[in-house]
Amino acid sequence: MRNIRLIARLDVKAPNLVKGVQFEGLRKLGDPNEFAERYYLEGIDEIYYEDIVASLYERNNILEIVAQTTRNIFVPVTVGGGLRTVEDVAAVLRAGADKVAINTGAIKSPEIITEISRRFGSQCMVLSIQAKKNHDDWEAFYDNGRERSGLDVIEWARRGQNLGAGEIILTSVDQEGTGTGLDIDLVRAVTDVVDIPVVASGGLGNPDHLVDVINYGNADAVAIATALHYQQFSLREFREKCLKEHISVRVPPN
């Protein structure tokens, strides 16, 4: 059996949890720790923090938030945003994270993927790809969907795996924050060419979207943000929908 992971994605602009649409028009939602703790108690499978200003201003305010979160939360925590060196990664892991998600840093110097994977293990190295549709294919962007890399997403995913990434978190910039469904073609195009797990992110608005990206996109895990943050749906509703559709998920203790 292979169980699909449900991951709460928390975009952070320290000290607040924020949410935008296509990474724009960020709204402050409150203390990220309170949200993370609620999701943990409701049985979330993993927590994913993205420091969404770190890349722009090259700073790392998220360490404090991670340190506080991981005192009370005992599920895997992934942290991304502004990590460029092995030392940056070591600091985040020391603060309590289990994995790091690297986007800008990997585009600017792909060898960082190999370095992180060798030093901390590939299970720690998550390649974060922000994909924007461009006619019939997708281009990888960085700095929260603002900057073009010129890299084809499918090629970049394959190369990331070869360089040592243990997992890919794939965000559709077009769908991000819209709640209108994930880019299933994008997810399918990537899961078709890599052997490592792919986390689908961006656009998940309801439990039907979750079922679709698993059944048609072959996603291994799904990141949920808006739908949980605004309490449009509970984690339990997502799980129950999966089980009803014969999709295996973890059933947390009551």
Next chain:
Amino acid sequence: MAEVTVIESKIANLGSLVRAFETIGVTVEVSKDPRVICKARRLVLPGVGAFAAGMDELKKNELNFVLGDVVAKGTPLLGICLGMQLLLDSSEENGVTRGLGLIQGKVIKIPSVNTFGVRERKVPHIGWSAIFPSSKKQGWECSSLSTTDSGDFFYFVHSYRVSLANPKDSSAECDYSGVAITAALSKNNITGLQFHPERSGPKGLEILRAFARSDSID
């Protein structure tokens, strides 16, 4: 003296394990000093990453010999993830590497394809899997799992699995897309967990609590 001593290793992320013990009120120390480890009440051998690197870390402080001695004298030892795999005779990860030899068997790759070369599962196995008592046994026969229910979910992340010479050493298994994975092993005062109890929510913390309450030799 601390109730639990975690064996320090450069390649393991000890923060979450230490915090997990602290959260459940267990006094914990981290050490790689053979003198401290000899006197420890209970030992945890953690680890992530490559098998050979894990053995090298232990050998640096001659802990490969020390662990044999403390196990012989009866100190409870809990190996987690790579720490469990290191307990075995050898691993085929990146060529054959000798392990601690405290549990008979070897560490082998989880197959990603079937005998016809068709891809059946992704490797590494990352995620939550339900564990069940190994078929030949009644119950877990492992004191650290005393609070675990059959079918409880735990968090796994690994590319290799153990193949035990004595199937009776297996106390729990999980199924990963058709391949049986030894999720927990136990033999006398040795316990091994392939999953991460420190990353498996309240049910994982209960295992750590049960281990910290297991009989120590003092």
